[in-house]
Amino acid sequence: MKVAYLGPQGSFSEEAALRYFADQQNDWHKCDSIVDVLEAVEEGIADKGIVPIENSIEGTINITADGLLRHDLFVEAEIIFPVSLHLLTLKGAALDEISEVWSIVPALAQCRDFIRKSKVKSRQFDSTSAAAQAVKNQERKDVAAIASKYAAEVFDLQITKSGIQDNANNHTRFVVISKENTEVSEPKTKTMLLISPTEDYSGVLSSILNVFTALSINLTWIESRPTKKQLGTYHFFVEAQNGLHEEKMNKAITILQAFGHDVRVLGSYNTTKL
């Protein structure tokens, strides 16, 4: 099986992919961006893809949500991955020498407190591992990458300060995507729907949520993404704590469609904690 992921060596996506698919004999397809992962799966270049969808500090990963909107793909699994961000430097560098930190935007955002308190500059890279590799290549002792322990091992860097993210309880939620829908009759613990209201009437979100409340369906995630047509109009991602094998989930979908909303079932799946 071929699995696509956001692939510079040493990335969190790589670590999640290697650990989640550890039992299987796999071929890996490394991609330069999240959109490339989604396209590789849609075009059949890879059988499955793994992409981050939410982080406990940064919130929803918009590129992934917008990608699921644009591509005809299904979610077949959810992975909860603990994220610890460290300050990686060349060997022998000291903490007080560092004047600049390099990383991807969400990781810089996750370390806002550290960056502000230590008054260092920040520079944006395409991934945490690209930043780690740049620190390794440039041989500057005054810069540090914000990246994982795994990246420190891959690029032979020193962890000069560990756990620098704003909150110790930091997790990233990945989803495994595929081109084929999973078997809906199998019991699963969660279902993701994408609801696009056909009309933009006031109170539309509350009317949607009431359907779930009336059927005693617990929602674990709600995200609105702009339709990109007009400011103030949205698509809604909704994740329910019930599988598609359950009668009430199918009732909810039927009722939402009867209201006139466009409902896309993104998949029914289980959660794995790594």
Next chain:
Amino acid sequence: MKVAYLGPQGSFSEEAALRYFADQQNDWHKCDSIVDVLEAVEEGIADKGIVPIENSIEGTINITADGLLRHDLFVEAEIIFPVSLHLLTLKGAALDEISEVWSIVPALAQCRDFIRKSKVKSRQFDSTSAAAQAVKNQERKDVAAIASKYAAEVFDLQITKSGIQDNANNHTRFVVISKENTEVSEPKTKTMLLISPTEDYSGVLSSILNVFTALSINLTWIESRPTKKQLGTYHFFVEAQNGLHEEKMNKAITILQAFGHDVRVLGSYNTTKL
């Protein structure tokens, strides 16, 4: 009056600030980041600040939402600003020579289709205007900045292709922030609340939205931001189409508080379309 904004010369924030505060004699306080704008206002370095909160393609600007969560500030006005993104190059450069585009992440995201179709590389800068300035300074004809017409004028660059964003109807919503709350008895057209549920029970968002539905209050914006304490727990930003001078807005707040939620009134304000 001193107004703080995200300040490299030629930025959209600068253009919005200059146009919105055009009638007044102002002192400007240029900041390096959105967080710096919020801090300048909180610390009294500036009287008011202007920050982007939502874009019709990219959605909520998370740094601003999280900043409003962390800082004790009020919203006193909303500005709707039309955004058109252009490809800015050195004079004499041709479109088919361009192999790389430079801009801030949200602007690159707003031009995803163009970037993918033209197969150019993208590089991240801290602002659209920093990218424009870099194009000017580096004297490379194979790179282009994605920035505004205003930035083209400021840095004397050529608009090699105009309106390259994915959707022609692209707007950014700015808010004007201040340390003092506005006079609530004056009629205003909108109110922004920040609702933090005290407990994380299922159906909490639907119970919150039902209060507004029951009082016939139209909501124009709902955004959840992670509490950053645990994956799956959120604060909710809610914007209503009613002013705080209206009885029903005050009823809604009282009821939400009686439910046990923490409700912060971020302000009541009018909208200006630039």
